[in-house]
Amino acid sequence: MTRYTGDKAAVAALVQGHQVHRDVYIDPEVYRLEMKHLFANAWIFVGHDSQTPNKGDYFTTMVGDQPVIQVRHTDGEIYVLYNRCPHKGTKLVIDRTGNTGKFFRCPYHAWSFKTDGCLLAIPLKKGYENTGFEQTDAGHGMKSVGAVMNYRGFIFCRLAEEGISFEDFFGGSLSSIDNMVDRSPAQRLEVAGPPLRYMHKCNWKMLVENQTDTCHPMVAHESSAGTAVRLWKELDMPEGTPLPPAMEIIAPFTSPYEFFENMGIRTWPNGHGHTGVHHSIHSNYTEIPGYLDKLSATHGEEKARAILGENRHNTVYFPNIMIKGPIQQLRVFIPLAADKTLVESYIYRLVDAPEELTARTAMYNRMINAPTSIVGHDDLEMYERAQEGLQADGMEWVNIQRLYDPDEDFEQESVLNGTTEKQMRNQFHAWVKFMTHDMPAREAAE
Amino acid sequence: MSVTKDDIIDFLYDEARMLDEGRYDDWLALWLKDGHYWMPLDYKQTDPLNVTSLMYEDIFMLKVRVERLNGARTFSQKPKSRCHHVLQRPWVDEIDLESGRIRTTTQMHYIETRLDEQMLLALTAQHDLALIDGRLRIANKRVDILNCDAAFGNIQLLP
Numbered sequence: 001m002t003r004y005t006g007d008k009a010a011v012a013a014l015v016q017g018h019q020v021h022r023d024v025y026i027d028p029e030v031y032r033l034e035m036k037h038l039f040a041n042a043w044i045f046v047g048h049d050s051q052t053p054n055k056g057d058y059f060t061t062m063v064g065d066q067p068v069i070q071v072r073h074t075d076g077e078i079y080v081l082y083n084r085c086p087h088k089g090t091k092l093v094i095d096r097t098g099n100t101g102k103f104f105r106c107p108y109h110a111w112s113f114k115t116d117g118c119l120l121a122i123p124l125k126k127g128y129e130n131t132g133f134e135q136t137d138a139g140h141g142m143k144s145v146g147a148v149m150n151y152r153g154f155i156f157c158r159l160a161e162e163g164i165s166f167e168d169f170f171g172g173s174l175s176s177i178d179n180m181v182d183r184s185p186a187q188r189l190e191v192a193g194p195p196l197r198y199m200h201k202c203n204w205k206m207l208v209e210n211q212t213d214t215c216h217p218m219v220a221h222e223s224s225a226g227t228a229v230r231l232w233k234e235l236d237m238p239e240g241t242p243l244p245p246a247m248e249i250i251a252p253f254t255s256p257y258e259f260f261e262n263m264g265i266r267t268w269p270n271g272h273g274h275t276g277v278h279h280s281i282h283s284n285y286t287e288i289p290g291y292l293d294k295l296s297a298t299h300g301e302e303k304a305r306a307i308l309g310e311n312r313h314n315t316v317y318f319p320n321i322m323i324k325g326p327i328q329q330l331r332v333f334i335p336l337a338a339d340k341t342l343v344e345s346y347i348y349r350l351v352d353a354p355e356e357l358t359a360r361t362a363m364y365n366r367m368i369n370a371p372t373s374i375v376g377h378d379d380l381e382m383y384e385r386a387q388e389g390l391q392a393d394g395m396e397w398v399n400i401q402r403l404y405d406p407d408e409d410f411e412q413e414s415v416l417n418g419t420t421e422k423q424m425r426n427q428f429h430a431w432v433k434f435m436t437h438d439m440p441a442r443e444a445a446e
Numbered sequence: 447m448s449v450t451k452d453d454i455i456d457f458l459y460d461e462a463r464m465l466d467e468g469r470y471d472d473w474l475a476l477w478l479k480d481g482h483y484w485m486p487l488d489y490k491q492t493d494p495l496n497v498t499s500l501m502y503e504d505i506f507m508l509k510v511r512v513e514r515l516n517g518a519r520t521f522s523q524k525p526k527s528r529c530h531h532v533l534q535r536p537w538v539d540e541i542d543l544e545s546g547r548i549r550t551t552t553q554m555h556y557i558e559t560r561l562d563e564q565m566l567l568a569l570t571a572q573h574d575l576a577l578i579d580g581r582l583r584i585a586n587k588r589v590d591i592l593n594c595d596a597a598f599g600n601i602q603l604l605p
Contacts, residue, residue, distance in 0.1 A: 374510070
């Protein structure tokens with residue numbers, strides 16, 4: 001029995017402003033609709049262009065549930081192609097990264113394709129003469145996604161052929177990527193090593209919501225950050241002893257509610273938003289010697305200070321990534337099923353900046369976001385408990401009402417108290433928009 | 447001051463037993479104070495600092511890690527995990543009694559369980575040991591997981 005497929009009103013009714021129905025987290029049918037509509041109509045993060053620096057370099061990943069290849073073509077441009085041979089469906093490459101030279105060659109029947117997807121050659125091609133092969137999809141080579149954008153090194157794509165433009169989709173939220181890239185004296189980031197890969201038995205949206213959930217750190221992370229702060233105090237170091245880098249990273253997780261209320265949350269249209277408008281857990285890191293001078297040489301000192309003064313905590317790019325500008329981290333929440341999400345956490349090097357900054361970022365990544373992280377352990381525990389708890393009948397709604405205003409507007413940028421759940425409501429507002437806007441046309445066509 | 451190959455091998459078995467039995471104070475006492483526990487993220491990783499690792503922890507952070515396991519509000523350890531190391535006989539790769547530096551390689555299977563879940567990891571542990579006042583100590587430890595690049599759920603105890 002289908003309850004939501006082809007029923008725009010039923011999908012829209014899952015979101016009621018101050019609450020959302022549990023089916024958005026637990027129903028496999030809703031998950032399939034998300035893959036078909038939301039992840040096709042929105043702009044989705046693919047990878048960073050430094051992951052494929054040379055011609056023929058490729059990187060394989062998922063856009064929603066779609067296997068894709070990010071590849072650098074012979075003209076230097078990056079293409080995003082479906083990872084499927086147009087012949088029998090075989091994935092053309094299965095390693096995560098590699099170099100394919102000038103063409104992809106299918107290992108099954110040796111069909112080959114240029115790195116922009118065009119058909120190059122088929123063995124014994126005369127067998128297709130006078131068969132109408134040229135008019136088929138298979139005859140056209142590998143299929144490209146609908147649209148690709150390289151924004152300052154970050155590759156996004158829209159699967160749908162038609163739809164919202166990149167600029168309209170992201171709007172003012174691109175200022176967080178700008179701030180992250182502007183922190184490089186060369187105005188360029190480079191991926192630093194492979195990402196952490198952390199499997200979560202929960203819905204992908206729980207992770208995205210948690211990025212701007214500022215009322216959980218002092219509770220869920222008391223066991224890690226609280227223990228660290230207590231043990232550091234017990235060392236009874238002399239007054240004025242600087243905190244070691246690990247303590248600078250973990251201690252702010254136990255900051256009081258007031259700290260998070262005052263940090264502020266900004267929302268942008270289409271589900272994007274960030275915590276840490278005024279300050280954040282990244283504000284008080286020790287300055288790295290020589291960095292400000294290098295950055296000032298690029299931007300002038302005033303602008304360099306303004307760039308470093310921006311300490312946005314987590315920026316959510318709806319639907320499924322989060323970036324941390326001040327430490328050059330990006331986390332992508334890849335939805336594998338209604339109750340299964342793969343989280344990949346990347347870090348980037350600021351080209352021409354002191355390497356100590358990369359070391360701090362690597363430390364943050366392993367301390368907070370690894371499967372071995374004492375902070376990550378408690379987050380995952382909460383998500384998985386929620387995924388199981390939501391099965392309970394009798395209460396079918398999840399509350400997202402903190403600082404709710406029935407008249408709130410999602411079409412304008414807003415800055416609010418840092419503990420508001422407006423950013424979660426903003427995500428669900430966008431969720432309904434991109435889930436439903438093409439529903440009637442698509443369903444009718446099938 | 448001398449140490450035999452058997453002493454070294456016994457030391458490594460004892461260390462694994464401490465971890466399996468949750469005797470973390472004893473385990474921390476094995477370490478030299480500037481030691482690091484390194485678990486690389488990448489196969490044959492050479493740099494612990496400027497790319498991501500799964501763990502690269504000094505003694506202070508290791509202490510935080512094991513203290514946390516017994517905390518009243520350590521939610522991911524309610525109920526607690528249990529672990530089990532099965533060691534192949536360690537290779538003693540190097541004994542330099544002049545400098546007191548010893549290097550070993552130990553292959554093992556590591557099992558961690560909690561609630562209805564159980565996971566098995568194949569590990570290679572490399573220990574740098576030091577002989578200090580006649581006692582073996584851990585100077586550094588590197589633990590490589592065979593499938594380090596796979597996606598894992600929580601790994602909560604110490605492989």
